[in-house]
Amino acid sequence: MKMFAVAMLLVAGLTLAGCGSNNNPANINGNWTATLTGSQNFNFTTSIIENSDGTISVTNFSFSSNSSCFVSGETETGTFALSGNFNGKVTGKFGMIVKSGMPSGNTLALTGDVNGNTITGTWTLTGSSGCTGNGTFTMNKS
Numbered sequence: 001m002k003m004f005a006v007a008m009l010l011v012a013g014l015t016l017a018g019c020g021s022n023n024n025p026a027n028i029n030g031n032w033t034a035t036l037t038g039s040q041n042f043n044f045t046t047s048i049i050e051n052s053d054g055t056i057s058v059t060n061f062s063f064s065s066n067s068s069c070f071v072s073g074e075t076e077t078g079t080f081a082l083s084g085n086f087n088g089k090v091t092g093k094f095g096m097i098v099k100s101g102m103p104s105g106n107t108l109a110l111t112g113d114v115n116g117n118t119i120t121g122t123w124t125l126t127g128s129s130g131c132t133g134n135g136t137f138t139m140n141k142s
Contacts, residue, residue: 027090028056028080028114031142036123038135042067042108046076056080058096069131070108073101080114089116106131117141 028050036042046061058076078096092114100106105127112121119139125132 028092028094031060032119032139033142034110034137034139036110036135036137038123039133040067040069040125040135041065048078050080050082054079054081056096061098069106069125069127070098070100071102075099075101091115094119094121100127100131110137112137112139 028048031045031047033045034043036044042063043065044061044063047059049057049059051057056078058078061074061076063070063074076096076098078094080095081093082090083092094110094112094114096110098108098110106125107127108123108125110121110123112119117140119137121137122134123137124134
């Protein structure tokens with residue numbers, strides 16, 4: 001009976017060890033650099049933090065390309081829907097909207113797919129004359 005109890009404790013210990021915490025959890029949190037190409041070209045950098053409600057907080061947003069469509073005072077919002085976290089690789093759907101402060105009324109919308117440290121998808125720009133377009137984008141986590 002003692003051998004059976006020892007064997008059960010050993011099995012339980014090995015099972016619990018296999019369920020240990022992941023010291024390197026993958027998520028969307030971090031610094032990102034984006035390249036948008038198409039009818040207009042944009043580049044920007046930003047920091048993203050995933051919130052528990054499926055939204056993301058976007059901070060330190062800065063265009064690194066010059067555009068009269070976004071001069072100052074932009075606001076950014078976004079969403080992220082986690083599809084999986086398989087072996088430390090996060091996947092899911094991504095959405096982000098950048099609204100111009102000046103000139104007002106210009107909106108850049110990005111929708112795409114997260115695959116590890118890369119987000120790819122499409123973008124559309126709506127707004128004032130000369131501030132419209134669409135194309136594709138790639139964002140890389142740095």
